[in-house]
Amino acid sequence: xxxxxxxxxxxxxQKGGISIINCAYENTAFDYFPWYQQFPGKGPALLIAIRPxxxxxxxxxxxxxxxxxxxxxxxxxxxxxxxxxxxYFCAAGGNTPLVFGKGTRLSxxx
Amino acid sequence: GAGVSQSPSxxxxxxxxxxxxxxxxxxxxxxxxxxxxSLGQGLEFLIYFQGNSAPDKSGLxxxxxxxxxTGGSVSTLTIQRTQQEDSAVYLCASSVQSGxxxxxxxxxxxxxxxxx
Numbered sequence: 001x002x003x004x005x006x007x008x009x010x011x012x013x014q015k016g017g018i019s020i021i022n023c024a025y026e027n028t029a030f031d032y033f034p035w036y037q038q039f040p041g042k043g044p045a046l047l048i049a050i051r052p053x054x055x056x057x058x059x060x061x062x063x064x065x066x067x068x069x070x071x072x073x074x075x076x077x078x079x080x081x082x083x084x085x086x087x088y089f090c091a092a093g094g095n096t097p098l099v100f101g102k103g104t105r106l107s108x109x110x
Numbered sequence: 111g112a113g114v115s116q117s118p119s120x121x122x123x124x125x126x127x128x129x130x131x132x133x134x135x136x137x138x139x140x141x142x143x144x145x146x147x148s149l150g151q152g153l154e155f156l157i158y159f160q161g162n163s164a165p166d167k168s169g170l171x172x173x174x175x176x177x178x179x180t181g182g183s184v185s186t187l188t189i190q191r192t193q194q195e196d197s198a199v200y201l202c203a204s205s206v207q208s209g210x211x212x213x214x215x216x217x218x219x220x221x222x223x224x225x226x
Contacts, residue, residue: 032212043201043217089152094212100152
């Protein structure tokens with residue numbers, strides 16, 4: 001069964017700290033790994049995505065690290081800000097519809 | 111430009127009633143997806159439309175759920191004989207073309223369905 005396991009369920013980080021969210025997948029056919037950010041009452045929005053030909057992708061304060069052999073990928077948010085407080089979903093896909101993790105609720109406190 | 115829109119934003123219905131949820135994708139997007147988001151859960155794939163191809167219905171949880179897409183644009187998700195476990199946020203997304211899972215999906219704000 002295609003699954004994406006995401007951890008932790010919730011995360012509290014001090015302002016300026018690093019937020020780290022991890023995901024693991026099972027299907028080796030997946031070749032697209034996006035992270036979505038969702039604010040309350042809104043639909044998810046793409047934050048950053050990676051394909052398995054690279055091990056890391058950075059966009060501003062957001063970095064995806066990808067470990068193909070371990071079938072794991074993670075999101076790092078550097079210098080976390082209160083405005084980053086949201087729910088983050090990892091996902092995996094390719095020739096099949098995206099499979100989403102259950103989400104991580106991030107709270108960044110001042 | 112306009113994003114994905116969904117209506118209604120909220121729907122309260124009684125158990126056993128039928129409901130219709132509407133999605134207007136971004137103009138020019140050929141792929142359209144429906145997801146269900148239950149409290150504390152991730153996004154559960156329901157159905158996927160790509161152009162004039164037969165839809166991928168593999169995620170529909172029961173035959174009470176159906177969806178159609180008219181003219182390659184607007185889509186309607188219908189839930190017949192609603193049950194309390196159908197209560198969730200129903201999200202629609204569209205993308206430029208069929209990369210299936212491999213391209214940016216743009217989500218609407220969702221329809222919050224409550225079945226009493």
